[in-house]
Amino acid sequence: MKKVSFAEFGGPEVLHLIDTEKPRTGPGRIRVAVRAAGVNPVDWRVREGQVLSAHPTQLPAGVGIDxxxxxxxxxxxxxxVKVGDHVFGEGASTYAEFAVLSAWARMPEGLTFAEAAGYPSVVETALRVIREVGVRTGQTLLVSGASGGVGSAVLQIARVRGIKVIGTAGAANQDYLRSLGALATTYGDGWVERVRQLGRVDAALDLAGSGVIRELVELTGDAQRVISIADLGAPDLGVRFSGVAGSVPDALAEAADLISRGELHIPVEKSYTLAEAAAAHADSQAGHTRGRRVIVV
Structure with missing residues (x-):
């Protein structure tokens, strides 16, 4: 089978498409013929060797978890589940023609494989950080970097829970944020004052790692009311970095329920082939995503 692999840590150029044997399942696991794989920031952080404590990596290694x-x-x-069922979930080395999953759920009706591949990690992350930051119904959550996959999920889940959201994103994504129920504003010079004009902030999430931790603490008035998933230096400023997944099966079940009820939809912004994995990573690292990037097998 074909699989994307890397034999050294580095930039997108270390990714190569190789021929290898199909992985085998173990107890409590399933193997899928992959139709699509989600592209996540953690994928290139692993490739660069940034997160070895959370994701121990033995080289050569595969890429992808969704x-x-x-x-x-x-x-x-x-x-x-049984052979032939359509599922989405998390596993290892998912940029491949076949992959073993450790957590899964049946795909909701009407969802394409490309769309489904974009949900697992981002929904788990969104549910986790909303829980960890402690924001409640009736309060206001500020989301920095709100237009990507996790942001798209956070905005919609918050809306379902009666949480008001202020989202920051580039000028081209303002209408997108509003379509998901958020009050939108741009980042850049003066963004803190623009947020203040939109209302009081009870809690904040840093989803982009764009160096705004100090400002988020200033806006909330409490470092304990800020969570980052993207700035590895956040703990130096008293802000928690959230990088350890909670219950993935529970998150997948909630995602499937929200999707089936029409309360969660994350668009696929761009798709790539396995041979284009390096380009997918380069684009992901450049940011400014609206929704999800996926690799279609």
Whole structure:
């Protein structure tokens, strides 16, 4: 089978498409014929060797944790899916023709494989950071870098829960944020004052790692009311960096429910082939995403 791999840490150029054996399932695991894989910032952070403490990596290594596909092999103890079922979930080395998943859910009706591959990690992350930052119904959440995959999920989940959201993004994504129910403003010079004009901020999320931690603490008045998923230096300023996943099966079940009820939709901004994985990573690192980037197999 074809699989994207890297033998050294570095830039997108270290990614190569190789031929290798299909992975085998173990107990409590399934193998899928991958139809699409989500492209996440953690993928290139792993490739660069940035997050070895959270993601120990033995070289050569595969890439990717999110996938949607057709169940191809079922491990011992798995009784909720069968060969031929369409699922989405998380696993390892998902930029490949076949991958083993450790958590999954059946794909909601009407969802394409490309769309489904964009949900697992971002919805788990969105649910986790909303919980960790402690924002409640009736309060206001500021989301810095709100137009990407996690931001898109946060805005919609917050809306369902009755949480007001102020989102920052580039000028081209202002209408997109408003379509998801947020009060929108641009980042750049004067952004803190523009946020203040939109209302009081009870909690804040840094999703882009754009060096705004001090300002988020200033706006909330409390470093404990700020969470970052993108700035590795956040703890130096008293802000928690959230990088450890919670219950992925629970997150997938909630995602499937929200999608089925029409309360969550994350668009696919751009798709790539396996051979274009390096370009996908370069684009992801450049930011300014609206929704999700995925690799279609």
């Amino acid at each position: 996938a949607a596909g057709v169940v191809d092999e079922v491990g011992e103890g798995v009784d909720d």
